[in-house]
Amino acid sequence: MKIGVIKEPSYENRVAITPDVIDPLKKLGFTIAIETTAGDSAFFSDQDYKDAGASVESRDSILSGSDIVVSIHALDEASAKKIGKDKLYIATLSPLAFPKKVKEIATSSFKIFSMDTIPRITRAQSMDVLSSQATVSGYKAVLLAASNYSRFFPMLTTAAGTITPARVLILGAGVAGLQAIATSRRLGAVVDVFDTRPEVKEQCMSLGAKFVEVEGAADASNTGGYAVEQSEDYQRRQKEAIAKYAEKADIIITTALIPGRKAPVLITKEMVDKMRQGSVIVDLAAVNGGNCELTENDKTIVYKGITIIGNSNLQSTQPMDASKMYAKNIVNFLKLFVNKEKQFNINLEDEIINACMIAENGSIRHKPTLALLGE
The missing domain is CATH 3.40.50.720 (NAD(P)-binding Rossmann-like Domain)
Incomplete structure (x- = not known):
């Protein structure tokens, strides 16, 4: 499966995946592509990613050709529409703070996971982006x-x-x-x-x-x-x-x-x-x-x-270490989806996966977000 990493908006210096986690992701069975210059503001060059074993591609190529799209901030609506049906999108969406924004991108048929809804339980500490940031x-x-x-x-x-x-x-x-x-x-x-x-x-x-x-x-x-x-x-x-x-x-x-x-x-x-x-x-x-x-x-x-x-958003002012911590949170989260045979599976009986899955099939399934939207 291909993981695509998107460049963040101009106000954000962090990047969702750093070169040091490329190898652990490859060992899980993933290939990784990163948008051109996505890591520049965090002081990770395109060459750093290539040396680590990732490919560097255009934004459109990543959005349309990745099985899993990863970012920190929410995509704009136009970019979200380019993600393929039944693909996965993982980001920190703050659905309780920005429910309307989540609803905008949830109209597509891909599955949306928000890292800030991970339950604060012992098993989830290694993927808790709120704590790391x-x-x-x-x-x-x-x-x-x-x-x-x-x-x-x-x-x-x-x-x-x-x-x-x-x-x-x-x-x-x-x-x-x-x-x-x-x-x-x-x-x-x-x-x-x-x-x-x-x-x-x-x-x-x-x-x-x-x-x-x-x-x-x-x-x-x-x-x-x-x-x-x-x-x-x-x-x-x-x-x-x-x-x-x-x-x-x-x-x-x-x-x-x-x-x-x-x-x-x-x-x-x-x-x-x-x-x-x-x-x-x-x-x-x-x-x-x-x-x-x-x-x-x-x-x-x-x-x-x-x-x-x-x-x-002071995290953005320390982008190198903040990005590394976020990237490790993402790796640990993705481990939940991969079994010993490196087969990918979305197991909604896992309380962490279930809590983080905000939307699927064009509809929001996260009850607190639905309540805020009055639905």
């Missing part, structure tokens, strides 16, 4: 904050006196939040972290952060690591607690997202008004409205001397 964004968020911050991160003792360390407040202790904690601590900052899930307290403290507790949170143990909506009373007490820490924070990094919902506003305009000039907010939930009331997606604004960065 959140590792990148959590790390880069801290570096971005440091480069925009008006002072040092660590405590420094100099001939001119002692400089106190930066205080970092991290909202959300998922994969991105934990990586942000670790990176902030490496840079010497004092870190406070807030999460509605008490079970992550130990992880945060093991990384050297102080965990801010607000009692009475709704149980999120069955949501696959995502946040859940909280009661009005809890939200009030939550904001009061966050406000105290936000006022003394130099850096705030927000990561809280609820699938299919607008991001919860955790940092209000009133909280920002009380922050010191020169402080920085990096909002990783910007694409869903942002955790900060003043966030603008894909923009950096300065409000009363405070820099607010709305960027939900």
